[in-house]
Amino acid sequence: MIHIYDELCSYCGSCIAVCPENIIDLIDLHLEIDQPKCTHCAKCIKGCPVGALAMEYRDKIYYPEYEGRGLF
Numbered sequence: 001m002i003h004i005y006d007e008l009c010s011y012c013g014s015c016i017a018v019c020p021e022n023i024i025d026l027i028d029l030h031l032e033i034d035q036p037k038c039t040h041c042a043k044c045i046k047g048c049p050v051g052a053l054a055m056e057y058r059d060k061i062y063y064p065e066y067e068g069r070g071l072f
Ligand code: SF4
Pocket: 002, 018, 019, 020, 021, 022, 023, 024, 033, 037, 038, 039, 040, 041, 042, 043, 044, 045
């Protein structure tokens, strides 16, 4: 699933624009992702300018674009 760091999100909408499945929504200043429909393409993670998204699998977080920047 996609993990959202709400505190980092600037609500720019980039992830919404790049998601090929069109399953990301901004509702009341909170990002909602229809997780069961996610294909794990990671386009939203790479498209986020502030690193507010990461891939989460079996309680582990994979953060390819921002690894080593000390965010977690
Ligand atoms: S990983 Fe791909 S399908 Fe899943 S929410 Fe992100 S852009 Fe959409």
